[in-house]
Amino acid sequence: MNKMINICKRIVGGDFVNESNKYPFMATIWYLDGEEFKFKSGAIYIGKRYFLTAAHCLKNREIIRMLVRMGDTSLRRLPMTFRVKKAFTHPNFNGKNLQNDIAIIEVDKDVKAEPIRIPCDHLKDNCYNLGHKVKVLGFGKDCAASSQDHLLDLKEVDLRIVPIEESKYHRSLITNDMFLAGNTINGKTVDACTGDSGGPCIKMIRQNWVLVGVVSWGSGCGNKNLPGVYTKVLSYHNWIRNICKFGGCGNH
Ligand code: ARG
Secondary structure (H helix, E strand, O other): OOHHHHHHHHHOOOEEOOOOOOOOOEEEEEEEEOOEEEEEEEEEEEEOOEEEEOHHHOOOOOHHHEEEEEOOOEOOEOOEEEEEEEEEEOOOOEOOOOEOOOEEEEEOOOOOOOOOEOOOHHHHHHHOOOOOEEEEEEOOOOOOOOOOOOOOEOEEEEEEEEOHHHOOOOHHHOOOOEEEEEEEEOOEEEOOOOOOOOOEEEEEEOOEEEEEEEEEEOOOOOOOOOOEEEEEHHHHHHHHHHHHOOOOOOOO
16 A cells, blocks of 8 residues: 555645635646646635735746636636736745745736635734634645645645744744744644645635735645744735725725
8 A cells, every 4th residue: 555645645634625616716826837837836816817826936937838727626627717917026025035925916817706805904903813713725735745746626724823932933034924824633733735835824704714824835844833834915915905906905
């Protein structure tokens, strides 16, 4: 029996998403690799023709070779495909320490999907409370050692916002514009992993999903006391609103 598969299935944990329209804002980035487009990372639909992702997902990539695809929970069938018209990497993104790991993608045509809300100041007291439950979504690996680059079906896992003191990360690595999220479910440490980058970390606030984080980095995957590190979306809401020309606090 393949022992690795058994080990892998349990490390990152979580569940497959069965309902195709449960997270209509979940999107993916594909890149032309030789003759075919291949799945590379997550993205999030935030309204109009705009998506959020992690800046490191766009690094060294040309937008003419990129697609954004969405509309279902399986990479085998994603009914909506967009070309990228423009990409806005955060001006202070630092590829070495992954500070300001956030980017906006503008696609070439209208998107017929329900966007997720992005937080703004009036939600700031609700977004990043330590111990609160959040959820991460992605097609990333279910184990750091997995030989597959990613999964074919979307997974979700429940996490909690973790204080820096509870992690083994050096304080200087985690800025105020990042947060940590991790969890232990049935004795296993759950986490995001490679391929989940650029995807959403969401929180239910007053019966709506709010985008609190973007999957950014971690030390390995599913390691105890090394939770995933997320870009704090609230820190960037003015930058996002300016580029996307969203009025008020909504996304539209
Ligand atoms: N940087 C990774 C990627 O490019 C995702 C890292 C998330 N890792 C984690 N252990 N939470 O897909």
